[in-house]
Amino acid sequence: MISEVLAAMPSRNSHIRPNDNPDITAERVKATFDTEALSSIIYGGPEKLNRRREIAKYVDDHPEMKDPYPTDFMTREMKLENVARKALLWMEHAELATDVGSQEEGFHFGSLITGIDGHPLAIHLIMAIPALLNNADDEQLDEWLPKAISRQFIATYAQTELGHGTNLSQLETTATYDPKTQEWVLNTPTITATKWWPGNLGKSSNYTVVMAQLITNGKNYGAHPFFIQIRDEKSHRPLPGITLGDIGPKFGMNANDNGFMQFDHFRVKRRAMLMKNAKVLPDGTYVPPKHPKLGYSAMIFVRSAVVGLMSLHMAQAATIGIRYSVVRRQGEITPGAGEVKILDYQTQQYRLFPQLARAFAFRLAGVHALTMYNTIMKQVNSGNTDALADLHALASGLKAVATYQTALGIEQCRFACGGHGYSLASGIPQIYTVAVGGCTYEGENMVLLLQLARYLRKRAAEMTSGKGPAEVPTPLAAYLFQSSPKHSSIGTPVYAPNGEFEGVLQTFEHVSRRLTLTAYAKLQKLEGSGISTEIALNQCAVEWRRASHAFTRVALARIMSGILEQATDQGVREVLEDIVRLYVYYEVGEAAAELLEDGFVDASQVEFARQQVYDALAKIRPNAVSLVDSFDLSDRELNSVLGRRDGNVYENLLKWAQASPLNKDDVLPFHHRYLGKMMTDAKKASKL
Amino acid sequence: MISEVLAAMPSRNSHIRPNDNPDITAERVKATFDTEALSSIIYGGPEKLNRRREIAKYVDDHPEMKDPYPTDFMTREMKLENVARKALLWMEHAELATDVGSQEEGFHFGSLITGIDGHPLAIHLIMAIPALLNNADDEQLDEWLPKAISRQFIATYAQTELGHGTNLSQLETTATYDPKTQEWVLNTPTITATKWWPGNLGKSSNYTVVMAQLITNGKNYGAHPFFIQIRDEKSHRPLPGITLGDIGPKFGMNANDNGFMQFDHFRVKRRAMLMKNAKVLPDGTYVPPKHPKLGYSAMIFVRSAVVGLMSLHMAQAATIGIRYSVVRRQGEITPGAGEVKILDYQTQQYRLFPQLARAFAFRLAGVHALTMYNTIMKQVNSGNTDALADLHALASGLKAVATYQTALGIEQCRFACGGHGYSLASGIPQIYTVAVGGCTYEGENMVLLLQLARYLRKRAAEMTSGKGPAEVPTPLAAYLFQSSPKHSSIGTPVYAPNGEFEGVLQTFEHVSRRLTLTAYAKLQKLEGSGISTEIALNQCAVEWRRASHAFTRVALARIMSGILEQATDQGVREVLEDIVRLYVYYEVGEAAAELLEDGFVDASQVEFARQQVYDALAKIRPNAVSLVDSFDLSDRELNSVLGRRDGNVYENLLKWAQASPLNKDDVLPFHHRYLGKMMTDAKKASKL
Numbered sequence A, B: 001m002i003s004e005v006l007a008a009m010p011s012r013n014s015h016i017r018p019n020d021n022p023d024i025t026a027e028r029v030k031a032t033f034d035t036e037a038l039s040s041i042i043y044g045g046p047e048k049l050n051r052r053r054e055i056a057k058y059v060d061d062h063p064e065m066k067d068p069y070p071t072d073f074m075t076r077e078m079k080l081e082n083v084a085r086k087a088l089l090w091m092e093h094a095e096l097a098t099d100v101g102s103q104e105e106g107f108h109f110g111s112l113i114t115g116i117d118g119h120p121l122a123i124h125l126i127m128a129i130p131a132l133l134n135n136a137d138d139e140q141l142d143e144w145l146p147k148a149i150s151r152q153f154i155a156t157y158a159q160t161e162l163g164h165g166t167n168l169s170q171l172e173t174t175a176t177y178d179p180k181t182q183e184w185v186l187n188t189p190t191i192t193a194t195k196w197w198p199g200n201l202g203k204s205s206n207y208t209v210v211m212a213q214l215i216t217n218g219k220n221y222g223a224h225p226f227f228i229q230i231r232d233e234k235s236h237r238p239l240p241g242i243t244l245g246d247i248g249p250k251f252g253m254n255a256n257d258n259g260f261m262q263f264d265h266f267r268v269k270r271r272a273m274l275m276k277n278a279k280v281l282p283d284g285t286y287v288p289p290k291h292p293k294l295g296y297s298a299m300i301f302v303r304s305a306v307v308g309l310m311s312l313h314m315a316q317a318a319t320i321g322i323r324y325s326v327v328r329r330q331g332e333i334t335p336g337a338g339e340v341k342i343l344d345y346q347t348q349q350y351r352l353f354p355q356l357a358r359a360f361a362f363r364l365a366g367v368h369a370l371t372m373y374n375t376i377m378k379q380v381n382s383g384n385t386d387a388l389a390d391l392h393a394l395a396s397g398l399k400a401v402a403t404y405q406t407a408l409g410i411e412q413c414r415f416a417c418g419g420h421g422y423s424l425a426s427g428i429p430q431i432y433t434v435a436v437g438g439c440t441y442e443g444e445n446m447v448l449l450l451q452l453a454r455y456l457r458k459r460a461a462e463m464t465s466g467k468g469p470a471e472v473p474t475p476l477a478a479y480l481f482q483s484s485p486k487h488s489s490i491g492t493p494v495y496a497p498n499g500e501f502e503g504v505l506q507t508f509e510h511v512s513r514r515l516t517l518t519a520y521a522k523l524q525k526l527e528g529s530g531i532s533t534e535i536a537l538n539q540c541a542v543e544w545r546r547a548s549h550a551f552t553r554v555a556l557a558r559i560m561s562g563i564l565e566q567a568t569d570q571g572v573r574e575v576l577e578d579i580v581r582l583y584v585y586y587e588v589g590e591a592a593a594e595l596l597e598d599g600f601v602d603a604s605q606v607e608f609a610r611q612q613v614y615d616a617l618a619k620i621r622p623n624a625v626s627l628v629d630s631f632d633l634s635d636r637e638l639n640s641v642l643g644r645r646d647g648n649v650y651e652n653l654l655k656w657a658q659a660s661p662l663n664k665d666d667v668l669p670f671h672h673r674y675l676g677k678m679m680t681d682a683k684k685a686s687k688l
Ligand SMILES: Cc1cc2nc3c(=O)[nH]c(=O)nc-3n(C[C@H](O)[C@H](O)[C@H](O)COP(=O)(O)OP(=O)(O)OC[C@H]3O[C@@H](n4cnc5c(N)ncnc54)[C@H](O)[C@@H]3O)c2cc1C
Pocket: A123, A157, A158, A159, A160, A163, A164, A165, A166, A167, A196, A197, A198, A199, A253, A258, A437, A440, A441, A442, A443, A444, A445, A446, A447, A450, B328, B330, B331, B332, B342, B345, B347, B348, B415, B416, B417, B418, B419, B420, B422
């Protein structure tokens, strides 16, 4: 009744429906901004938002694309069967539901159908096809690309081995050229040479890109890509000479059959080597590539994509945490005034809203990095590789920071749901286990931050050698070459575009500059003590990691505050200002030690920043549900009983549990054999 | 060969065996201290250590107590069957293997058999029996306790409901007294009144303590404990009027059948109410309890136990991370010098060693809290409840901080294992999901920190009213009433017991004092602005949380540095100094912002602390494996392919994967139905 009245009220939140939990509707009617306008900004305009929804509707209209029951109740084998079934539907319906020219639409459609825990075409689409594009020559592309695109085979990308992931130079799988037969002999000489981890290698793929040490005429030329068939196209059995298997259950991504592979002197034709860059002639002569640097680019692309993925996961978790927090009532603030929604507790807001802000930041950063990627790759394709270093630095830093902060943030959202957050019904455990994988795959985070540190070390050398910003070819790092003001202007308005936050951004730049120079000074001091640069670098690696983080903070905060330029609607602009304020001042809090250390910021400024955070929390509070609604994630995408749009949590928790397999029987079939026996024996003994 | 030579060398590490991975043996021979001496300190003396090992050997000698294959490959139903089977063995062998008078031995034996993911007697032992002891009167104890102890029934503790966990005052389950029949009518009036979460309630238990609103003569006296039968002793079916079920799969603890329960006007006798404290007479007259405070004590006990449990989980993760890091070689430090053990990277040490230090800290803190509990409970039993507030404050803070830092620390250990950390074979995902539950159960962490803040608020009021340390009955907080020195003495030796670290400890005390007073000042200011104390408290709740954390830091650091007094052996003393040094200076880094903010610590002191951390990392490095060996965790307790004592990781990863259920068939039974069909269809279409 109440909810119907509320639902009928005019509201700027478009997500209100009759029969929703009145506690959630009451939140939505309070929106001070138009959720449609914000959704449009998030998804790149009203047309794209509309297409998103049409695709979602298409999926909703096809119940066969649903899980027959929650996958939480399935074994891994059932999960793989369920997702294979759905992947087939995805492919059969792709042309009907989406513009097949749009990768964005394709991925959205796919992820709506398959969910987030993996699917059999993941690596085929994200890595194998791009690897072919980057490494196959034209003739090879003609042979394989159309088949790959039309899915006449499923391919994966097999690089990592049991013994080596990070250090690719030491991969042990060999491809030895035999000029007599003009064939490669692929071999796995040791256990640690076993290919290990490649997604979809275990069961789904019948072709693969494989990285192997190329040996010809007795010489090893390092790891090179080959493209080979690994299973029979009819029977799907592994080809003779190849051992394949699944690497077993994992923390998450259990609907992906990450696999292992061993070669026993397995022979393939010469042209199995991907020859766009390096080549081997029929007689075994090795012809080196022209642009050795270009191998990087696919990696950078995937890292940028990971940042966008993190934004999705953070938005999912924040949506669940915030919606549940207006449904859950627990404890009183004013005694006798009745239990409050837990979102009214300041500590609860402090747990949740920074994660919401980060979901925005990572969304923007992902888009930013992909745009930069596209721009720079155009330059690269016309021969100008100057900007590659910037791109690599940015993508490495963003990937490392976004994945880690997302992982921590998701757990905060889960904690914020109390006990129910720990149930798989909340959906958050799965979001966590999937997202946290991003800290490791596509470049282990610590390794990435140390790679970024190398870039910073070059800049530091340039800085100390007196170069000015105009003389360095790295626009991303240009600010490092400017001099700092004497003192931070946090708390005093700066007259510049985005004046409110410019002082904070400059402050972050200062820290980045300072930490880079401090780490460099330490390095030089260590070198001065007579140890080698490499050993010295290791001895101040933790300091360099801090510098890399500070550098990434600058990029993220700049990108984040840029969102304000996109908001033309006044209501949206105001709420986004709250979000940006929370984001940047929360980061001031995180960086407070480094800011206070050299006196660039004083205690009153830290206190000012803290107060800005508390004020932003209070201002965001009434809009919180409308903000997460604006991410426009369907119940299907959330896959969470706690995060349901309608807020009808409790009755659905009960239903979910009742459907769980253990509740088929009131008494478990083995009860009397064990616990029953224990009690019966004890009773008998007591009567002796 | 090499390993045999190494294994035969005299070493202070007692964990070396032939056929171990030489890379791990090489670490052990470097030990500069006697691992047996350290193990003795950890486990409370050589006799206890010896008993631990005898019990472990007993379990090892009984292969039927093993899992038939890794539980990672089991469904939940299989997990429950497997652990029920093992629980029966545990009980059957308890008298043979352990001193049944020793809780410590009993729990160790049990945990060796059952593992960490839950078992059917968990709540019976940890909560139900203690609840009976605290709440049943003598006659009731006579009726139930012997049966409980001899396991003639299995009981659980049902408090939390779907709608209420933290706020017990609002539990909705009712127990209404009917004087006509002299019975209680238990009822679940709403969905949210459904009991939800109690461990082992779903399938295993046939009795339970249940908290319900006691209503007699038309008046509600609040939640009280009842003890009732819920399943038939023979058939094990739920009794008529009771609905029972499992709440479904969770993040972790899936070998525990956390359950739900609903009552439909279920009648039990008057004496089902536990009447040690309050009573209801046959005519329905309510007789209130004499000491309303005492209800707390069981909770405090469990919280202290949780801290000890966290130490185990942290030690497990640190052992796995550190051992694997000397087996894993990845990348070079000096080019051309060969791949290094990843533990040689400073960043890797920085990831792992603080977790190792925390495993020590939480072990000591757990023991400390239990000792304090026992002392204070003696006072309480003789009528002196003064110290209860201290005990409650300490246990709340330690539980909240230890569980959260353990969770974060375990993930750092997992990240440190790269890709393989993400596999369930590493064992760390399970350790994480089990440990992180501790952030929520037994008092949600944020709620606990806010409870501790109430205690601090009382102290702040006393401090500002001019009371001196002698006048407050809270020894734990006595330091708050002392005045701070002008400036921190970090970096300058202090002449006091534990002189090296006393300056740091005093610095932590200063921060605790300052943050308590700051939060109090904020509160007073808000109150001054005219809002109620309760609303004001909520508006500075984040500040109070910081004060609670700072207070707990003092306690932890003091307890931790106390370990040095236990080390008589010179080598052990030195390595423990490294650990304590790392622990306290790492905490200085964590608290740096708060230390710098009022100038109590200056930048050079923060830099000093940082350097102490790096120095400690380097000093700990050669002893790292021997340090984790000293926790004396068997391969069984670690349940990790990466953390195996023998370091033979890779071949066993392969074996583990090969045994996983998906590898039964080379081709999954459903392949041709879905992915096979997709490829066949695509080929056909291409030929049209
Ligand atoms: C979910 C998932 C999916 C994956 N999918 C694929 C796939 O499809 N195809 C594929 O080929 N691979 C895949 N992988 C493998 C993945 O790419 C590697 O696990 C990852 O690159 C990390 O490498 P590693 O495992 O060798 O870690 P390691 O390098 O062994 O890292 C272990 C520790 O050593 C440290 N370390 C290593 N080198 C250095 C250094 N130079 N300096 C300082 N510290 C260092 C790291 O920081 C880390 O703490 C996947 C992995 C996961 C978890």
